[in-house]
Amino acid sequence: MINLSERLKCLAQFVPNGSVVADIGTDHGYLPTHLVLLGTCPRAIAADINKGPLEAAQSNILQYNVQDKIDLRLGNGLQVLRPGEADVIVIAGMGGGTIRDILEASPEVALQATRFILQPMADEKELRAYLLQHGWTLRDEELLLEDGRLYQVLVAERGQEEIGESILLEIGPRLIEKKHLLLSVHIRRLIEKYQRVLMGLQKSTQEVALRKAEHIKEKIGQLRKIEAELLSSH
Numbered sequence: 001m002i003n004l005s006e007r008l009k010c011l012a013q014f015v016p017n018g019s020v021v022a023d024i025g026t027d028h029g030y031l032p033t034h035l036v037l038l039g040t041c042p043r044a045i046a047a048d049i050n051k052g053p054l055e056a057a058q059s060n061i062l063q064y065n066v067q068d069k070i071d072l073r074l075g076n077g078l079q080v081l082r083p084g085e086a087d088v089i090v091i092a093g094m095g096g097g098t099i100r101d102i103l104e105a106s107p108e109v110a111l112q113a114t115r116f117i118l119q120p121m122a123d124e125k126e127l128r129a130y131l132l133q134h135g136w137t138l139r140d141e142e143l144l145l146e147d148g149r150l151y152q153v154l155v156a157e158r159g160q161e162e163i164g165e166s167i168l169l170e171i172g173p174r175l176i177e178k179k180h181l182l183l184s185v186h187i188r189r190l191i192e193k194y195q196r197v198l199m200g201l202q203k204s205t206q207e208v209a210l211r212k213a214e215h216i217k218e219k220i221g222q223l224r225k226i227e228a229e230l231l232s233s234h
């Protein structure tokens with residue numbers, strides 16, 4: 001078995017038994033190798049836009065003797081897939097904007113998948129907004145802390161979900177609903193991030209910077225309110 005990082009283990013737990021998974025931007029190929037070794041997936045597709053990562057994936061796949069069950073594909077995003085070929089699409093370790101662009105570029109493939117498992121490194125709010133605006137619902141969300149970094153995992157399935165307040169999209173509606181154990185850490189980090197942005201903006205006397213500062217202050221206020229509600233509910 002592979003000694004998988006906590007982050008990749010977290011992604012793996014959302015892959016339903018018996019599904020064919022496509023790992024887009026697979027790099028080392030650890031996730032599909034693990035899922036096939038475990039028997040969760042009868043088959044998998046490991047894809048990457050760059051040759052080097054795909055060669056690394058090939059070497060790991062050969063090492064674990066799963067080459068008959070994993071297809072390696074070189075190419076951009078979902079363009080390597082035929083519609084319906086993968087039940088579950090995993091895109092992890094890239095910016096939220098890149099993930100959104102990948103989904104947007106191949107609607108015929110994206111729409112045939114039953115589940116996306118996404119782990120953006122930034123711009124989570126924009127990715128959530130994109131999903132909800134395009135007929136996806138957030139089935140689940142996870143937070144995990146590894147080496148001091150907080151990662152967000154979004155699990156999306158086809159469905160309708162109302163786009164709530166912008167701040168909820170920023171935090172993660174399912175994380176709030178399930179009062180995730182790391183939610184207070186997540187909110188605190190968001191507050192600290194916006195406080196740093198605010199300090200920068202307040203050095204400026206330009207009208208546009210001052211308007212932006214007001215918006216950031218409002219956001220910090222909303223985050224503090226949610227943080228206080230969370231503390232009082234414990």
Ligand SMILES: C[S@@+](CC[C@H](N)C(=O)[O-])C[C@H]1O[C@@H](n2cnc3c(N)ncnc32)[C@H](O)[C@@H]1O
Nearest residue numbers: 024025026027048049050053075076077092093
């Ligand atoms: C930081 S690695 C993440 C690897 C793995 N998914 C993980 O989470 O550990 C990002 C990988 O995505 C690949 N990549 C970036 N843009 C891509 C795209 N548009 N299509 C496919 N792969 C892409 C890169 O070559 C790189 O191997």
